[in-house]
Each structure stands twice: as C-alpha cells, then as structure tokens.
Amino acid sequence: MKLSTITKQSRQGRKPKINWGRVEESERFAETVKLFRQGKLDSDLFRRFRLQHGAYGTRMTDDYAMVRIKLPAGEVYPHQLEKIATLSEQYSIGSAHVSTRQNMQLHWVILEDVSEILRSLAEVGLTSREACGNAVRNVMCSPVAGVCPAEEFDVTPYAVATAKFFLRNPLNQSLPRKFKFNFTCCEKHGMARMVDIGLIPQIKTINGQPRRGFKIFMGGGLGNRSFVGHQLEDWTPEEDLLYTSIATIRIFDRLGDRKHMERNRMRYLVNEMGWEQFQTLILKERAIVRMTQSAIVKLSVDETPQKLESHIRISGFDDKSIPDGFSRWRKGNTFAQKQSGYYSVSITLEAGDITANQLRALADISKEFSAEGYARTGFVQDVYLRFVSEDDLPRLYSKLLEVGLANPGSLTMVHPIGCSGTTSCNLALTNSHRLAKEIQRKFIELKLDEDEDLRESSIKISGCPNSCGQHQIATLGFFGGGGRVDKDMYPVYQMSVGGRSDGETMLGVTVMRIPAKRVIPATLKLIEVFKNNKKPGEDFKNWIHKVITGHADSQVKSVNDIKQILLPFTETPSIEQDKDFYADYGSDSSYHTRTGKGECAA
Amino acid sequence: MRSLSKTTTDADSLRGQIRDNSVRIIDVRRAEDYKKDHIPKSVNLPLAELLADDSPEKVLKIAQNLGIDDQTQVVVYDDTFGALASRVAWTLQYLGHSEVSLLDMTYSQWKGLGLETDNSETEISSKTHSIKLQPQIMSSAEYLEQVKEQKNVIVIDNRERLNFLEQHIPGAINIPYRTLASDDKILKPKEEMKRLLKNRNIPQDAEIITYCGSVGTLSGLAYYALKSADFPNVKLYVRSFKEWKGLNKPIVRQENANYWDLSAE
Numbered sequence: 001m002k003l004s005t006i007t008k009q010s011r012q013g014r015k016p017k018i019n020w021g022r023v024e025e026s027e028r029f030a031e032t033v034k035l036f037r038q039g040k041l042d043s044d045l046f047r048r049f050r051l052q053h054g055a056y057g058t059r060m061t062d063d064y065a066m067v068r069i070k071l072p073a074g075e076v077y078p079h080q081l082e083k084i085a086t087l088s089e090q091y092s093i094g095s096a097h098v099s100t101r102q103n104m105q106l107h108w109v110i111l112e113d114v115s116e117i118l119r120s121l122a123e124v125g126l127t128s129r130e131a132c133g134n135a136v137r138n139v140m141c142s143p144v145a146g147v148c149p150a151e152e153f154d155v156t157p158y159a160v161a162t163a164k165f166f167l168r169n170p171l172n173q174s175l176p177r178k179f180k181f182n183f184t185c186c187e188k189h190g191m192a193r194m195v196d197i198g199l200i201p202q203i204k205t206i207n208g209q210p211r212r213g214f215k216i217f218m219g220g221g222l223g224n225r226s227f228v229g230h231q232l233e234d235w236t237p238e239e240d241l242l243y244t245s246i247a248t249i250r251i252f253d254r255l256g257d258r259k260h261m262e263r264n265r266m267r268y269l270v271n272e273m274g275w276e277q278f279q280t281l282i283l284k285e286r287a288i289v290r291m292t293q294s295a296i297v298k299l300s301v302d303e304t305p306q307k308l309e310s311h312i313r314i315s316g317f318d319d320k321s322i323p324d325g326f327s328r329w330r331k332g333n334t335f336a337q338k339q340s341g342y343y344s345v346s347i348t349l350e351a352g353d354i355t356a357n358q359l360r361a362l363a364d365i366s367k368e369f370s371a372e373g374y375a376r377t378g379f380v381q382d383v384y385l386r387f388v389s390e391d392d393l394p395r396l397y398s399k400l401l402e403v404g405l406a407n408p409g410s411l412t413m414v415h416p417i418g419c420s421g422t423t424s425c426n427l428a429l430t431n432s433h434r435l436a437k438e439i440q441r442k443f444i445e446l447k448l449d450e451d452e453d454l455r456e457s458s459i460k461i462s463g464c465p466n467s468c469g470q471h472q473i474a475t476l477g478f479f480g481g482g483g484r485v486d487k488d489m490y491p492v493y494q495m496s497v498g499g500r501s502d503g504e505t506m507l508g509v510t511v512m513r514i515p516a517k518r519v520i521p522a523t524l525k526l527i528e529v530f531k532n533n534k535k536p537g538e539d540f541k542n543w544i545h546k547v548i549t550g551h552a553d554s555q556v557k558s559v560n561d562i563k564q565i566l567l568p569f570t571e572t573p574s575i576e577q578d579k580d581f582y583a584d585y586g587s588d589s590s591y592h593t594r595t596g597k598g599e600c601a602a
Numbered sequence: 603m604r605s606l607s608k609t610t611t612d613a614d615s616l617r618g619q620i621r622d623n624s625v626r627i628i629d630v631r632r633a634e635d636y637k638k639d640h641i642p643k644s645v646n647l648p649l650a651e652l653l654a655d656d657s658p659e660k661v662l663k664i665a666q667n668l669g670i671d672d673q674t675q676v677v678v679y680d681d682t683f684g685a686l687a688s689r690v691a692w693t694l695q696y697l698g699h700s701e702v703s704l705l706d707m708t709y710s711q712w713k714g715l716g717l718e719t720d721n722s723e724t725e726i727s728s729k730t731h732s733i734k735l736q737p738q739i740m741s742s743a744e745y746l747e748q749v750k751e752q753k754n755v756i757v758i759d760n761r762e763r764l765n766f767l768e769q770h771i772p773g774a775i776n777i778p779y780r781t782l783a784s785d786d787k788i789l790k791p792k793e794e795m796k797r798l799l800k801n802r803n804i805p806q807d808a809e810i811i812t813y814c815g816s817v818g819t820l821s822g823l824a825y826y827a828l829k830s831a832d833f834p835n836v837k838l839y840v841r842s843f844k845e846w847k848g849l850n851k852p853i854v855r856q857e858n859a860n861y862w863d864l865s866a867e
C-alpha cells in the first residue's frame with residue numbers, strides 16, 4: 001500500500017467503494033415472511049431462507065430475530081455507523097453488538113421489521129446476506145492488516161476480493177454447513193488455524209523477485225469438538241488463492257456430511273478422511289479448477305493506493321488539559337503502526353455492546369481522527385480506529401471519554417469475550433454475556449490492565465459448549481452449564497486453561513466446573529498463585545503454558561495442582577445460606593436451564 | 603367520521619400562513635425556551651401546563667385564551683421529535699377542534715434550515731370556542747380492556763423495545779416511537795409508514811389503540827403517524843401504561859431471556 005495521496009477531510013466522511021447491498025432482497029424477505037405467517041411456506045424452508053438473509057432466531061420466541069450485518073474485513077464507514085445507530089433505535093434495543101467475527105448485530109428485532117432493516121442497510125451499501133446459514137460467512141481480516149509492524153503485506157484487499165467473489169455466488173448457496181475464512185496479518189494477530197480456511201501473508205523470493213503468497217491452513221475450527229487446522233503446503237502464490245478457495249469449497253460441498261448436524265463442518269470431514277487424503281484431494285481439485293476456470297474467474301484485488309486524509313487540527317492539547325487516565329489508556333489500547341507517526345487504537349466495548357449514541361460518536365470520531373476515514377471491527381468484540389496521528393491521541397482519548405468509549409485495557413486480559421448467552425441465544429445455559437461485563441468491570445477496578453504480566457492473556461466465555469465465545473483458545477476459557485444441589489440448580493462454568501490461537505495454537509485444557517458466582521474470585525486466586533510462583537520475566541500466558549505442557553518449574557506443576565488450588569471455590573452453600581449463588585448474573589430468581597432450537601450467535 | 607384534515611404542515615405552507623395571518627401557531631416547549639426564540643407569531647403553551655389539568659373545561663379555557671375559535675387553523679410544534687406537539691394537537695382534536703396539524707419538523711430542524719425566528723411575544727386576543735368532544739379518538743383503560751381481545755382491534759405500544767419486552771399490555775404489539783420518524787421529519791413519508799404497517803399485517807380498517815409510558819406523548823405521535831398513513835380508526839389511550847399498571851391490570855413480559863444485559867447503556 002502506498003500512502004501517498006493526501007486529500008482534504010470531507011464533512012460527510014469517506015464512502016466505501018463496494019456496495020454489498022441489494023434492495024430487492026428486502027422486498028423478497030417481506031413477501032416471504034408473509035407467506036410463512038400465512039402458513040403457505042414450510043417452516044424449515046423459511047428458516048433456511050431467513051438464515052441465508054442474515055436473520056437468526058431468538059431465544060424462546062418466534063416473534064423476534066437477530067439481524068447480523070456483515071462487515072467484510074470489518075470495514076465500516078461513518079455514514080454506515082450512523083445508519084446502524086438509527087436502525088438500532090428504530091427496530092432493536094437501542095444498542096448494537098459487535099461480534100467476534102467482525103459483524104454488527106441487531107438483536108430483538110420483530111421478524112416483520114427485518115425487511116425494513118435490509119432495505120436501509122442496502123441504502124448505505126451494507127448487507128446481511130449469507131451472514132448466517134450454510135454459506136461463506138463474513139470474510140474476516142485482521143483489524144490491523146495494513147498497519148501491523150510484523151506483517152509481510154496487507155491482506156485486506158484479498159479478504160475483500162474473496163468476500164466479493166463468494167457473496168451471492170451459486171457455489172456457496174447450500175453448503176453442508178457454514179464456511180469461514182480468516183485472513184490474518186501475522187502469526188500473532190489472528191486465528192488462521194482455527195477456521196475452515198485461514199491465511200497468513202508471506203513473501204517469497206523466487207528468481208530474485210519478491211512474490212506475494214500465503215500460508216494457508218485448513219480444517220480448523222472451534223465448536224463442540226474443536227480442531228487445529230493443517231497447513232496446505234509450504235507456500236501458496238497469490239494467483240492460487242482463488243483456485244484453492246474454490247477447490248476447497250467444491251470438495252466440501254461434494255463430500256461434506258449433510259446428514260449429521262453435529263458434525264457437518266469441514267473440520268470433521270478432514271478429521272474423518274485424514275489430513276493427507278484431504279490435502280491430496282484439494283490439490284487435485286485445485287489443478288482442475290485452475291485448468292477449467294482460469295480464463296473466466298479472477299479475484300478482483302483492489303490495489304489502488306489508500307488515500308489518507310489530512311487532518312483539520314484544532315489547536316494543540318497542552319499537557320495540563322490531558323484528561324486523567326490518558327497514559328493508562330494509551331498503554332493498554334493503542335500501538336504504533338508500521339507507518340511512522342501513526343497509531344492504531346482499539347476501543348473496548350463491554351461484551352461487544354455499543355449504544356446508538358456511541359455509534360454516532362464513533363462515526364464522527366472516525367471522520368475526525370482516522371486518516372483513512374473509517375473504522376474496523378476487530379476479532380474480540382472491539383472496534384479499531386487506525387491511522388490516528390500520535391499528536392491527536394490525547395484529544396481522541398478525551399472524545400472517547402465523553403461518550404463512554406475510553407475503557408482501558410482493550411489489548412489486555414481485562415477485555416474478555418462473552419457470547420450472547422441467555423440474553424438472546426436459544427441454546428444458552430448461562431448469561432455468559434453479563435459475566436464478561438462483570439469481569440471487565442471488576443478487573444478495570446483492580447487495574448489489572450496495567451499489569452504487564454497479564455497483557456498477553458485472554459478470557460473468553462461461552463454460554464454453552466458451543467464455542468461462539470471461543471473459550472477453547474483463551475488463556476482462561478469458560479463455558480456455561482447447570483449444576484445441582486438436590487433439586488436446586490445453579491449456573492456453573494467449565495473452566496479450561498492455556499488455549500491460544502497464535503503460532504503455537506492449542507486448545508485449552510479442561511480444569512473443572514466453577515459456579516458462576518465464583519468465577520471472578522477463582523480467577524483472581526489463580527492470578528495470585530501465578531504471582532507467587534512465577535519466574536522473573538515470566539508472564540501469565542507462558543506460566544500457564546508451562547503448567548499444562550508439563551514444563552512447570554514452580555510449585556504448581558500440573559492442571560491437577562490448579563484444580564486443588566481452586567477446589568474451595570466449588571463448594572456449594574445451601575439455597576438458604578446463599579440465595580445469590582443459585583441465581584445467574586442478570587437475574588434475581590433461581591436458576592433453571594431452558595433451551596430451544598440451535599442457531600448460535602456470538 | 604370527521605373530515606380528515608391534513609396531519610402535518612410543511613415549512614413552506616406555514617410560512618405562507620404566517621404571512622397572511624391565517625394561522626395560530628402553538629409552541630409547546632418550556633417557557634424559557636420560547637422566550638429565547640420561536641417561530642414568528644407563535645404562542646407558547648408548555649405541555650406541562652396542559653397536563654396539569656387536561657379536563658375539557660380547562661382545555662377549552664386554554665384554547666380560548668390562545669385565541670382559538672372553531673375555525674382557527676392551528677399548527678403545533680415542539681423540539682421533542684413531535685411527541686409533545688402531538689399530545690397538544692390531539693387534545694384540541696378531542697375537544698372538537700378539527701383544524702389542527704403538526705409542523706412536520708422540530709424547532710431545531712426549522713432553525714437548522716435557517717428559517718425565520720423571533721423573540722417577541724405574540725399578542726393574543728381571546729376567542730370563543732365550542733365543546734364537541736370526540737370520544738372516538740380516545741381510549742380509557744376500561745375501554746381498552748373491554749375491546750382488546752376483539753379481532754379487529756390492535757393495541758400498539760410505542761415505548762422502546764426493552765421496556766416493551768419487560769412488560770406490556772397483553773396482546774399489544776410494539777412499534778417504538780423512533781420508528782415513526784425519518785431523518786429530517788417528525789414522521790416518515792406516508793408510503794414508508796404504510797409499508798411498515800403492511801409488513802406488520804395491520805389492516806387498514808382495524809381499530810387501533812396506541813399507548814406509551816405515561817402521558818400519551820409518544821403514542822400521540824403514533825396516533826398522527828397512523829393518521830398520516832390513512833388509518834381512519836385510531837384511538838389514543840391517553841393515560842397509558844402508567845395508569846394501566848396503577849390500576850393493577852394484567853401485564854405480560856418476555857420470559858427466560860436477559861435482554862437487558864445486551865444493552866450498552
């Protein structure tokens with residue numbers, strides 16, 4: 001990417017180049033809902049149609065839906081943010097939700113209003129098409145691609161081109177199951193090994209010429225059973241990106257399991273067939289695709305240099321007027337880009353939730369502060385502003401502070417992920433969403449974001465064994481369930497430790513079940529034990545890693561030792577002794593599990 | 603049914619009417635806001651003053667003191683997305699004054715367009731008005747309870763979604779007041795409003811009762827939104843949910859979900 005062109009900041013903000021929307025789809029949706037309500041359309045067919053258009057079911061009701069707005073590569077422009085703000089007030093709960101897959105979701109939408117949302121989205125170039133259902137889901141791209149100091153080149157245009165190629169493509173309208181792409185910038189920032197196809201950019205020198213290509217991983221994924229992806233080949237040249245993608249989707253379409261709902265993701269196919277055989281099949285299929293399709297299909301990778309806008313700078317911020325907390329925020333929420341003088345800023349949202357007014361403020365802030373003029377959703381229910389001039393950071397901080405978007409520790413362990421849980425998901429057993437918020441509030445209060453030892457660690461929470469909250473790749477992962485003392489039920493979390501999604505990707509190791517209301521104290525206890533046992537320079541993530549891989553050199557040698565330490569937290573008081581223990585977060589009545597048909601949603 | 607006068611008045615028409623002195627404009631903002639500036643020749647009736655006692659006798663007095671007789675064309679505006687203005691307009695209609703409409707934008711939008719404002723008080727000479735109450739546009743709690751199960755009756759709750767989920771009148775459907783407006787007008791264009799209601803399967807000939815949280819403002823706006831979409835039979839449950847709860851009438855909620863925890867407020 002060349003950063004040459006400097007243009008003047010426009011008042012309306014920058015507009016996207018790609019229009020993902022189609023107004024006709026909104027009309028068709030409205031008509032189809034009618035047919036369904038009149039009983040003229042079978043409910044399974046309707047469900048498929050609804051999902052294909054990006055509308056999920058909602059917990060315990062047929063009256064409401066969740067609309068998942070696809071943001072390919074996470075890119076979202078100011079006027080789009082404003083539109084989403086308005087839509088959230090008109091048709092949803094006045095807040096939107098940023099998902100772990102860079103979507104923005106509107107929950108508790110009346111099914112009959114979904115078409116109005118689709119129409120408004122199309123007006124600003126957005127779509128929810130194929131955001132759910134058995135299709136290529138939102139194509140993810142590292143929110144720091146293009147600015148990451150460790151990356152070899154910017155993968156954003158490739159991610160966007162891939163999204164463009166597959167959206168509404170007949171190839172991907174009825175796959176055995178959903179299919180996920182993830183483009184990362186480097187080994188550290190991403191999860192290339194935990195998706196159907198994950199890519200890391202890599203430049204290879206061939207005959208003295210640097211050439212672009214990828215490390216491609218396949219067959220990974222999180223779920224009831226999780227698998228780590230396999231690398232297809234040493235290096236895949238960029239010309240082969242599309243052919244590889246098509247070949248993989250064709251193989252999955254042909255051989256994937258359409259009968260067994262619980263094992264129809266591609267990772268099960270890879271697992272059953274064995275990696276070598278799968279790999280051979282893909283390479284063969286790719287040769288066929290290359291031969292038969294090369295003349296007609298090509299990824300349209302947009303290589304035009306990105307325009308950076310000059311800032312209208314309002315007089316400097318002198319040291320005295322810098323609001324409190326700035327340096328704490330700067331440390332835990334920003335980092336220097338590879339472009340000198342520019343910073344990327346991560347905005348942490350509590351469990352991904354953002355109000356309509358905050359969305360509007362974000363629209364203004366991205367116009368004012370980001371030289372690229374738009375925002376990007378991240379991988380952990382957060383939002384990035386990039387190309388912020390270093391001098392502008394204090395002023396940006398005070399703007400964010402005004403609208404409640406300046407919580408510290410976005411890039412640290414105090415920023416957990418919580419899937420939607422019982423706030424809206426049919427399969428949820430616990431209020432994982434609220435637990436994430438509780439942890440964040442507590443940890444910020446304890447200033448744990450300032451603890452260097454915890455920075456690289458993560459906490460991720462799912463409301464049931466499905467891993468929408470990605471608990472298996474977290475340093476501390478939790479998934480919800482129900483416990484019982486005689487006939488009284490209480491919410492619990494299965495805890496796992498040591499999961500990671502970087503170059504040494506591994507799934508967390510199961511520790512034990514911890515009652516929901518003990519998760520916070522148990523976590524703090526584990527941190528305390530770590531502090532007492534760590535070697536100088538060792539951080540929490542590495543310490544845990546050593547414990548679970550049998551390389552521990554402190555008192556705590558194994559998962560079993562962790563279990564012993566945390567055992568006191570599993571004691572169950574009687575309901576008379578402690579009523580609160582038997583109620584989940586966000587509820588004052590006694591806990592009971594209740595689930596419906598599954599269409600999960602982080 | 604009374605003749606349907608138009609629901610809203612646009613800025614151009616109002617400016618014309620101001621020029622020929624053929625309109626009584628009511629500003630329903632607070633007195634101190636009105637004093638700062640207002641639309642030229644408007645008179646001030648803060649909503650709170652009306653709500654203090656909105657019995658027909660008192661409203662009649664207020665109308666007469668504002669110089670309104672049976673024939674006066676009245677246009678009402680506010681700076682609260684039309685909800686307060688709606689409540690005042692509806693009250694005049696209930697009294698029997700048919701020539702009343704809403705300015706189709708808020709005062710801020712009026713100012714934003716650079717249109718005329720003024721800060722001098724308007725002199726008023728009081729007029730005589732008759733009382734011809736219009737019970738067909740009003741619903742009481744008793745009436746609502748009586749008819750809500752009927753097939754052609756639709757009860758619409760205009761509060762925000764989370765409040766609706768938490769509790770509402772059994773059988774009511776939810777159209778949050780934000781849904782009624784467009785970006786620059788207090789009401790959506792007629793065709794859009796019609797489409798929304800059609801998607802919701804609300805038949806044109808239904809008897810509709812709107813309500814909101816407490817004093818019938820948000821639902822007043824909905825009353826006019828429905829009028830603008832040519833729904834002839836709309837009633838405002840003017841004492842709304844606050845009274846309904848106070849009377850211990852039945853309430854339902856969306857169970858088994860912690861939707862409040864999805865809000866970032």
Ligand code: SF4
Nearest residue numbers: 419425463468600601
């Ligand atoms: S299905 Fe997914 S979103 Fe729903 S509770 Fe389970 S993990 Fe969370």
